[in-house]
Amino acid sequence: MIMRPAQLPTSAITRRSLLLGGAGLGGSFLLSGCIGGGSTPSTSSSGSASGGASTGVALTLQSDLSDPKPKAALESVVKGYTNNPVTLNTVATEQFRAQLSTYLTSANPPDVITWLAGSVARDYASKGLLLDVSDMWTGDGACAKFSPALKALSTGDDGKQIFVPTSYYWWSIFYRKSAFEEWGVKPVTSWDDFMGMLDTLKGKGVYPLTCGTGSTAWMASGWFDYLDLRINGAQFHRELLAGKHSFDSAEVRKVMDTYATLIPYFDPKGRSYSVQEAALPLANKKAAMYLIGAFVTTYFPSNMQDDIDFFSVPTIDPSIPSAEEAPTDGFFASSKTKNPAATKDFLSYLASPVQQQAYIQGSGSSNLPTSSEVDTSKFSPLVQHGIKLLSETKEITQFFNRDSSDALQTTADTALTKFLDHPDQVASILKDWQTAAQQVWNQ
Structure with a gap:
């Protein structure tokens, strides 16, 4: 069922339905013809x-x-x-x-x-x-x-x-085409251009990014995954989630430092939104972009479907091979x-x-x-x-818990939501994250 944004319920999507693709693009949207x-x-x-x-x-x-x-x-x-x-x-x-x-x-x-x-x-x-x-x-x-x-x-x-x-199915940065046209911006491929676009949008009084990390804290892992893929690559990312690297490492600290540069551009209400509620400002053109799975389309009415598009998280290090999250x-x-x-x-x-x-x-x-x-x-x-x-x-x-475990996802939920609220405490957050992760790996 396609939900109209004004009627978005907070309990319409669960962690299970997201990670297994259960929310989806909807039969009529994906399968027509x-x-x-x-x-x-x-x-x-x-x-x-x-x-x-x-x-x-x-x-x-x-x-x-x-x-x-x-x-x-x-x-x-x-x-x-x-x-x-x-x-x-x-x-x-x-x-x-x-x-x-x-x-x-x-x-x-x-x-x-x-x-x-x-x-x-x-x-x-x-x-x-x-x-x-x-x-x-x-x-x-x-x-x-x-x-x-x-x-x-x-x-x-x-x-x-x-x-x-x-x-x-795929994850990417989703946006409304008509909104980008109104604001005079276009999808970009480089990180420098992406940061420039965030400044442009913020200058127009628009929240550049939305993200529902309230009751669905695992959404914070979306940006963590992609930044790690763009900075350290897919092999490092898999090895990190398998316990072969430390969350309290220089490589992960670089990811978090980059993540911190995005925080000023998020809709601050996103810390109370669920994954579904965070689509509302995107639908209403109060926010510009949402890093999420393709199931996001089910959160919009049918008359907006043709207005939705996406682009891949921009390249940060050109020497790192491209990678995408696709559960x-x-x-x-x-x-x-x-x-x-x-x-x-x-x-x-x-x-x-x-x-x-x-x-x-x-x-x-x-x-x-x-x-x-x-x-x-x-x-x-x-x-x-x-x-x-x-x-x-x-x-x-895949997604953080698919490439690791549900138990390790819980450690990420704790670390990343605390980081979004207190990015200045990143050193202690990463130390605590590694301690919690090590307990999971030792089980």
Whole structure:
């Protein structure tokens, strides 16, 4: 449902729905005309890698897609797979998360499991619990045409691919085109030009930036993630969140010093806004820009949809490869599966363009397909812009807690919201952050 800004409720979006893309772009916005020529996507086993795969092998898919529409969409996709019988078990999200480790370490684990790209998948892979699906990423494999950034995101610490991504969405700096025209500003690509634009907007009596860090404190991590990506790069960022670097380090201090330069440009009410409420000043042209996921479009009425656009967080150090936050969903498989060939055949089916398209349409998902062969010709210009952004970036990261853990996210919430209120205390904040983070890593 698209909310009108004047009616934005404070509880309409949860942390879970944000990080898993549940708020989304809305079925009518993202999926209108999604299937070329108005045709209905096939749910046959088209796209499966049946060559050499065993048939008649019973498989199990464990899913946390328990909301009615995603659940029904996945059921429909699974029903269309005819090479082998598949039992689909759907478990409520929180129960699923609590039991995930048990699934993988049991004597008879599910063959395929829904999950997210990021640190948790890599951690399970490092323990030998996930099936090596590297052959799906080469030759004529189902993932061979996915972008290099998606391949890197799906790769374990040993260089093997252990994840099959099937959908994702993007973060960027969103704005209203008509507002930029009124204020005489344009999207920029360099940090110096960005800071100059912030000064220009502030001089016009506009809050250059909005950010809802009140009841949704994790929103403060958006700017932290991007500044770290632009200053230290994606590899450092992942290593930092994995405990290989200290939050109380010169590299992170540089990130925070840069973050501090943005604080005077934020709408001060943002410290009391939720993620959704912070869209109100953007809609009313009281604020100019919002660093957020593409789901922000659902916060605006339909007559504003064509007025929304975005640009990437500008480059700070040109020597650092480009990187974008793109929370990514998909599947991994148990290394204990009794028939790897049949399991990979099913994964190939799930990853095929036909089934990605069928699931997106059936679920009303906000996410974009990972396959470049999905027909996107009827997607909105904004979504096409998002696809182009993600296809051209060198690296894809997730969001703070996806690249680390929910427990580490809590340490970030505490540190970053305190920093927004007291940037002069950055030294002690970073020291405390590292202490809290170390406790999480030592658990």
